[in-house]
Amino acid sequence: MKKFKLSLLVALSLWFLIAMAACSSNETDTGNDSSSNEGGEWDGQSINVQLIGDFNMEDTTDPITGETTKGLQDIKDQFESEHPGATVEFTIMPWEGYTEKTQAMLTSGEADVYQMPGIADFAAQGVLEPIQPWIDKDDEFSTDIFIDNQVEGWMALGPDSNELEVYGLPFLGDARFIMYDKQLFDEWGVEYLSDYPTMEEVAEKAKQMTGTNPETGEQNYGIWFRGDWSSAFTLINIAEGQGGQWGTGFAWDEIEFEFDSPEMISGIDWLLEMQNFAPEGLVTNQGNEKWLTKDNNIAIMLNQGPGDTIMPAYAQGLDDRIGIVQEFKNDEGIGGLFAGSPITMAKDSENKELAWEWMKFATSDTVQQYVFEEANAMPSVSSVETWDSYAEVKDLMEPTVEAMSTPWTPRYPWASSQPRFILTSEIEAALTGERSGKEALEKAQKESVEWLENR
CATH class of the missing domain: 3.40.190.10 (Periplasmic binding protein-like II)
Structure with missing residues (x-):
C-alpha cells in the first residue's frame, strides 16, 4: 500500500510539473507571459x-x-x-x-x-x-x-x-501639380510644358490645342480644372504665381484675407478666359470623363493630385503619355496647397x-x-x-x-473652414456668369471677414 501511495504521489508530481511546463509554453506562445512582454507594459491597453x-x-x-x-x-x-x-x-x-x-x-x-x-x-x-x-x-x-x-x-x-x-x-x-497629355501636344505640334510654367505659357498652349485635332479629327480642349470643390485652391495658386497670396496671419484673431486683391482678381479673370478652352461642365466636375484613357481629349489639367492620377495612369499603360510639372510658384519657388x-x-x-x-x-x-x-x-x-x-x-x-x-506652408489655416466654401461658391458664381469675377471676389472677401468677426 505504501509503495502504491508513493508511486501515485510521484505520478501526480510528474503530472503537475508537465502541466506547469505546458502552461508556461502556452503563455509564451500567446504573448501573455510577463517575461515576454517587458513586464506586461501593454497588457490590457x-x-x-x-x-x-x-x-x-x-x-x-x-x-x-x-x-x-x-x-x-x-x-x-x-x-x-x-x-x-x-x-x-x-x-x-x-x-x-x-x-x-x-x-x-x-x-x-x-x-x-x-x-x-x-x-x-x-x-x-x-x-x-x-x-x-x-x-x-x-x-x-x-x-x-x-x-x-x-x-x-x-x-x-x-x-x-x-x-x-x-x-x-x-x-x-x-501634392498639387499640373498634368498634361504628351500625345496631344505631339499631335498639335506644341512644345511640352516647361517644368515651372507661367500663366502665360499655359494659356498660350491651351489656346493652341483647342479645336479639331489635326491628326485624329476629334474635338480637343486645351485645359480643364474643377470649378467646384477645389476651385478656391486653384485660384489662390494663380495669385501666388503672380506674387500674391490668400492673406496673412494664422491665429483667427490675426488673419486678414486678401480674396479681392489685384492678383486674385487677375487670377479669376484668367480662369474665366481659360473656361473658353475647356469642355462644358466645369462647375459640376464634368467634361473630363476621357482623361487618363487612350481617348483623352484634354491637353492640360490644372490642380491635380497623385492619388487618383498616378497609379491609374500606370494601370492604363499611359505613364509614357502623361507629364507632370509644377503649379505656379512665386519668386521664392513656393506655391500651391499644402495637402x-x-x-x-x-x-x-x-x-x-x-x-x-x-x-x-x-x-x-x-x-x-x-x-x-x-x-x-x-x-x-x-x-x-x-x-x-x-x-x-x-x-x-x-x-x-x-x-x-514646395507648397505654401504652414497649410492655409482656413482650408477646412467656412471661408474656403465662401470663396468656392463665389468662384462658381463667376464661372456660371452670375457675377463678374471682381464682384464675386469682393463678395467673398466681405462674407469671409464677417464670418471671421462673428466666429
Whole structure:
C-alpha cells in the first residue's frame, strides 16, 4: 500500500510539473507571459485610431483587374505583435462630412489617434495633445524621416499658443501639380510644358490645342480644372504665381484675407478666359470623363493630385503619355496647397504612451509602404525614393515629391473652414456668369471677414 501511495504521489508530481511546463509554453506562445512582454507594459491597453478615406479592414479584390489589396488587418496584426498585450481598433469614415464627424468623435472621446486634415481648427480648441514633447523625449524617433516641409506644413496654434507648434505627424502625403497629355501636344505640334510654367505659357498652349485635332479629327480642349470643390485652391495658386497670396496671419484673431486683391482678381479673370478652352461642365466636375484613357481629349489639367492620377495612369499603360510639372510658384519657388493628412493624439486619450507608439508605427516604412502600395495614397517619408515600388513609377513620382516639398506652408489655416466654401461658391458664381469675377471676389472677401468677426 505504501509503495502504491508513493508511486501515485510521484505520478501526480510528474503530472503537475508537465502541466506547469505546458502552461508556461502556452503563455509564451500567446504573448501573455510577463517575461515576454517587458513586464506586461501593454497588457490590457487599447487604442482606437480614426482614419478617413478608402481604407478597409479586410483584403479586397478588384472585380475588373482581379488584383487583391491588403486590408488594415495586416497592419493591426503587426502592430499588436510588436506591442504584446495591446489592441488597436480602427474607425474608418468617408471623406464626406469628415470634419463634423471628427468633431463629434472628439467631443465624445471615441478615439485616441485621429487622421486630421483640419488640424488648425482642432488644435485651437485645445482637444489635441502637443506632440513636440513626445518627440523630444523619444531618442529613437526623428522628424528627419519626412519629406521636406511636411512637419512644418501641419504646425498649428493651440488655444494658448503664441507660436506655431507641432500637433501632429505627417501621415498621408499629398501634392498639387499640373498634368498634361504628351500625345496631344505631339499631335498639335506644341512644345511640352516647361517644368515651372507661367500663366502665360499655359494659356498660350491651351489656346493652341483647342479645336479639331489635326491628326485624329476629334474635338480637343486645351485645359480643364474643377470649378467646384477645389476651385478656391486653384485660384489662390494663380495669385501666388503672380506674387500674391490668400492673406496673412494664422491665429483667427490675426488673419486678414486678401480674396479681392489685384492678383486674385487677375487670377479669376484668367480662369474665366481659360473656361473658353475647356469642355462644358466645369462647375459640376464634368467634361473630363476621357482623361487618363487612350481617348483623352484634354491637353492640360490644372490642380491635380497623385492619388487618383498616378497609379491609374500606370494601370492604363499611359505613364509614357502623361507629364507632370509644377503649379505656379512665386519668386521664392513656393506655391500651391499644402495637402494630405497628419495624425494627431487626442488630449483626453487614456493610453497616450500606446497612442504615441502607434503614431511612430504609422510613420514607419511598414505602414508608409502599405499606404503607397495598397491604399493608393502618397507616403510622407523621404525613404519612398529608395523603394522598388517607387522606382516602378519614378517618372511621375519624382515631380510629385518635389511638389510636396514646395507648397505654401504652414497649410492655409482656413482650408477646412467656412471661408474656403465662401470663396468656392463665389468662384462658381463667376464661372456660371452670375457675377463678374471682381464682384464675386469682393463678395467673398466681405462674407469671409464677417464670418471671421462673428466666429
